[in-house]
Amino acid sequence: MERYFSIGQAAEAVHTTRETLRHYDRIGLVKPGKKDEQTRYRYYTRQDIVRLNTVRALQLMGLPLQEIKKVLEYDDLEKIIDFLDEAEKKADEKIAALQYSKSKIRLARADYEKKLQQQENSGGIVLKNYPQRVIFLSDTLKEPAVDNLWNYLSHFYDQVPPALKDQFAFEDLAGIYTENGISRLFALCTRYVDTEGLKTLPEGKYLCAACTEESREHMLDTLARLARTKYGADPGFTLQLIVVSGILQWNYEVQVYVGK
Numbered sequence: 001m002e003r004y005f006s007i008g009q010a011a012e013a014v015h016t017t018r019e020t021l022r023h024y025d026r027i028g029l030v031k032p033g034k035k036d037e038q039t040r041y042r043y044y045t046r047q048d049i050v051r052l053n054t055v056r057a058l059q060l061m062g063l064p065l066q067e068i069k070k071v072l073e074y075d076d077l078e079k080i081i082d083f084l085d086e087a088e089k090k091a092d093e094k095i096a097a098l099q100y101s102k103s104k105i106r107l108a109r110a111d112y113e114k115k116l117q118q119q120e121n122s123g124g125i126v127l128k129n130y131p132q133r134v135i136f137l138s139d140t141l142k143e144p145a146v147d148n149l150w151n152y153l154s155h156f157y158d159q160v161p162p163a164l165k166d167q168f169a170f171e172d173l174a175g176i177y178t179e180n181g182i183s184r185l186f187a188l189c190t191r192y193v194d195t196e197g198l199k200t201l202p203e204g205k206y207l208c209a210a211c212t213e214e215s216r217e218h219m220l221d222t223l224a225r226l227a228r229t230k231y232g233a234d235p236g237f238t239l240q241l242i243v244v245s246g247i248l249q250w251n252y253e254v255q256v257y258v259g260k
Contacts, residue, residue, distance in 0.1 A: 004034055004043035014052040021052070029069045030055060054084070061087055061094070125209045125223065127258075133201040134189045136160075136170070137177060141185040144242050144250065148185070149174060156187040159197065167193045174242040201239070204260040205231075211252050216240065223256040231258040 010032075011018045024030040025042065030052050033045035044052070051072065058068045074080050136156050141148050148155060152174050160168045169191035177186045177199065192198060207227055211219040220238055227233040239255040 002045055007042045010044040013049050014056050029065055128206050128208050130206055132203040134192055135186040135199050136189055137197050137199055138185040142183050164193055164195055176240040179237040205258050206255040207258055208253055208255050211254055216252055219254050223254055227256050227258045233258040
């Protein structure tokens with residue numbers, strides 16, 4: 001006697017959803033072996049489960065459902081077998097490619113883990129290379145606050161001369177630029193033309209470290225001292241990128257230039 005499986009059992013057997021099986025039924029891809037005329041419940045045979053598993057496997061190979069349907073409707077069983085044999089070969093090729101990718105990912109992860117360990121051993125201080133950057137200094141704002149961070153970039157667009165507004169664009173980034181004891185908020189330019197308020201940051205190496213508001217001054221002193229003692233640099237300016245960490249909360253990434 002033929003055994004039947006409910007749509008829930010069939011979906012579980014092929015690791016998919018009931019709605020997916022209903023969709024297969026609607027498009028004529030896999031119809032249930034039996035459908036109750038009164039309840040409209042669908043019931044699947046073991047052969048239906050085999051067909052469902054085949055469809056799911058071919059989908060994972062990237063084949064569209066209409067192509068799968070066309071293949072499974074071949075009258076010539078040898079054609080179906082040949083097609084599935086070719087699909088199996090392609091699956092083996094994909095598995096080999098994924099294994100190769102996995103090996104590369106493992107190597108990359110090991111490299112990043114090594115860098116993380118070095119970072120932790122250095123107290124969170126890392127050396128980063130940056131290209132030349134151009135920032136636009138605020139003419140009024142000196143420190144971040146809830147009201148000026150809420151709509152940060154609008155302040156800088158308002159500061160641009162009206163005739164030049166279309167020639168300016170800024171990255172979604174806030175920061176503090178400090179030089180000779182004077183601090184001003186800045187926006188990082190992605191498009192600009194020469195005007196008052198622009199400052200060019202040199203290309204090269206920057207000592208960088210994350211910190212909180214409470215540890216910011218200490219971290220600035222630490223990086224400046226390290227720049228002098230280890231790199232022979234005399235930092236003329238510092239950057240403090242503002243890193244939003246939650247609603248109405250932010251931390252910093254301090255950057256100190258040490259040269260090319």
